[in-house]
Amino acid sequence: MKLDLLLSAGTILTLDTDRPTAERVGVLGGRIVGFDEEIDGLEAARTVDFGSGTITPGLIDAHCHAIWWGLNLxxxxxxxxxxxxxxxxxxxxxxxxxxxxxxxxxxxxxxxxxxxxxxxxxxxxxxxxxxxxxxxxxxxxxxxxxxxxxxxxxxxxxxxxxxxxxxxxxxxxxxxxxxxxxxxxxxxxxxxxAHILPFPLSELVDALDEATNRFAAQGITSFGEAGIGAGWISHSPVEFAAYQQAVSEGRLHARAQLMPVLDALQPLSAHQSDFFGAEESIGLSLGIGSGFGNASLRLGHVKVFLDGALVSKTAAVSDVMCSHGSGHGYLLGEPAEYRRRTLAAYRAGWPLALHAIGDIAIDLALDLIAEAQEKYGLLSVPNRIEHFGLSRPEQVERAGALGISVVPQMGFIRDLGDQLIASVDPERESWLYRGRSVIDAGAGLIGSSDLPVIGNNIRMAMDAAVQRTTSSGRVLNSAERIDRSEALRMHTVWAAHAMGLSDDRGTLERGKLADFTVFSGNPLTSSTMQELEILATFVGGKETYAK
The missing domain is CATH 3.10.310.70 (Diaminopimelate Epimerase; Chain A, domain 1)
Structure with missing residues (x-):
């Protein structure tokens, strides 16, 4: 057998507990075939030695907006x-x-x-x-x-x-x-x-090409597109087609998981014996559901906007927490209507990704997830709360008890931290964009950028999760710091689990996708992760970026 690719480095961090490190990894047909002694004696069509560099599983940005950012360019x-x-x-x-x-x-x-x-x-x-x-x-x-x-x-x-x-x-x-x-x-x-949209498919594909080329330069191999097909977040009702075209033309440079917006789901009808038929269910036409697709492009959670943002003063927060006058924010719909439609989507097999930044919105998100799970059971993929921006202590504990994946943006701490602190009551600033307490409560802590709200430099975001230092040098609740290994797992192992992708990514193991990020040094031992360079990025054993 001849390998397609043989990579070596000072350290390969597999994040697999059975084999945590290696020095060489072999690739065939876009997947990992073995490490070190398992590939002794095998030739390879291409061999690359990264010297003292470190190879990790490909970085995952679980919540971003690739088309939006690409169009911004x-x-x-x-x-x-x-x-x-x-x-x-x-x-x-x-x-x-x-x-x-x-x-x-x-x-x-x-x-x-x-x-x-x-x-x-x-x-x-x-x-x-x-x-x-x-x-x-x-x-x-x-x-x-x-x-x-x-x-x-x-x-x-x-x-x-x-x-x-x-x-x-x-x-x-x-x-x-x-x-x-x-x-x-x-x-x-x-x-x-309504007077601007939709953008033509050709522009959307161009945007994806430009955006994901830049993703590769940050070591990103997989990402979640957090809202397509409807609402203010969408740029066309046929955005899925833009992704398909980008894949077919070789212009999508990272693997994508797409979240349809709740308003893109429509009533489904089927035989009464089907789960679609007995009660109200909503989904995509033909009954296409979450998980549909392949390793390059697939459907994920349904995205539901419950409130706005702290920096725009539209997050639904309790009056006692808010220091920006009348701008206490608001829910974007009636709770009863959210309940009807989210339960109808969950019943049809769509795991929930609920945008909730203010504590009032987080209360609603927790209630919706609790009822969905109690009424219809757990799905194979965990439900998520996106952002979880200002959370009371009891909300963190409840998220853990429900097995929810929490998807904050640790990069916000550095780039927007001073603004976030200014937007809430001083007694509540320790509740902003939590880390340690979420892990300790048993909830999943998932890495994401929310690009283009801020950039998608994952190394900076991991540093922010560890240091929790704002751009002015202020520390935002040191008790919420996490360690370097946890920061890396937020963008690998834990992100893959939250997206239902653990079978083929998140760790480096035999049979999994050959998606790698190559750092100039070890992110677990360097003084900061930001000081490290991305030397190369591989998707399916093919370079999407080389320094």
Whole structure:
């Protein structure tokens, strides 16, 4: 037998308890065939020696938004704004590129504005209108849970008409006199997006190509696309087709698991003896369900938005926890309707991934999962709470008792930590984006970036989980620190389990996929993980990145 690939390094961290380390690994047909003495005497078509480097299982980003980020790369970037004068300068430059005869339906698109970076102020609508005129504007907030628009856009969505009412789950923000400010929150964004979307498949495939090329440079081999097919998070009702096309054209450079948004699921009917038939069930057409697909592309959990975000002041938090005045946030729907639809999805076999950042939303998420599991039993894949941003101690214990996987973003601690601290009561800051207490309670602690809210540098995120230091140097509750091995497992073993992928990834074992991340040193012994470089990334034994 001749191997396709033989890799060697100073250390191979398999994260397999039966064989935790090795020095050589052999690959055939995209899968691991053995280590060290198991492959003695075998030749290989290609041999690579990474010297003192360290090979680990491929890194997993369990919750991100690849299409959204890929599309951002072609839009105006407002992430670097530090004062409103800079905002207007970028906007003016963007307007200057509009052709003298603009295409009908053309919008000015931008992304990643964060009011905390510009003195906690949003730009005034009057000044935006002066610069943009009659060309509609849509700039998505860094959190994704709000957007800045101009009066041209407000007219298009009818928000300037008498009798206009906010949509369910969203707000067109207004000043004291009742005039719109140009800020759309949550589901209100969809009113503007209805005039922008859908993007053509060709642009979505281009976005995936650009985004996942960059994923590979961060050592990422698998990721979860946290919301497709409907709602403000979606860019086309046929996003799954964009992923299929990207795979067929060789332009998807990491393995993807896709989460349909709850609103993309429709009523199912079948024979009364089927689980679809006896009670209300919702799912995708033809009864296609979670787990459908292959190693490159498959369906995962159903994504359910319960509330907004702390930095956009739309997370549903208790009044006693909140320090930002009237902005206590809100649930994005009625609890009774959430209950009906989530139970209908769970009954049809869809594990739940419930977006819940504020403690009120976390209460609802825990209630929904508890009822689903009690009524219909456990599925083969654990239910999840995405973000778990501000959690009371008893909520952590309940998550553990229910066997829930908690999916926070440890990178938020560094990049957004000071903003998060400013958004809650000082007595509650220790409840933000927990780590140690989640593990100790028995819940799964899963690694994710929420890209493009922040970047997907997993090494930085692992450091943040270990150190819990904000960008200003402040430590956010040292009691929630985890160790380096746990930080690595968040993005490998534990992430694979939470996504139902443990059979073929998360650890390096014979028969599993040959997905590797190669570090310049050992992430378990280096002074920081951020100091390490990604030397190479392999998916199925093929390099997707080489330094």
């Amino acid at each position: 072609a839009q105006a970037d407002y992430s670097h704004i530090r004062k409103l004068e800079d905002f207007f300068e970028v906007l003016s430059e963007q307007v200057s590129r509009i052709p003298a005869q603009p295409d009908p339906g053309r919008w000015l698109l931008g992304h990643s504005f964060n009011q905390y970076s510009s003195g906690s102020e949003y730009p005034r609508l009057e000044e935006i209108d002066r610069i943009t005129g009659n060309v509609p504007l849509y700039i998505r907030h860094a959190s994704g849970h709000a957007a800045i628009v101009n009066s041209a856009a407000l007219r298009m969505i009818g928000a300037l008409e008498p009798g206009f009412s906010d949509p369910t789950g969203g707000v067109v923000c207004r000043d004291e006199s009742g005039r719109p400010t140009g800020l759309l929150e949550e589901a209100a964004q969809a009113l503007a997006q």
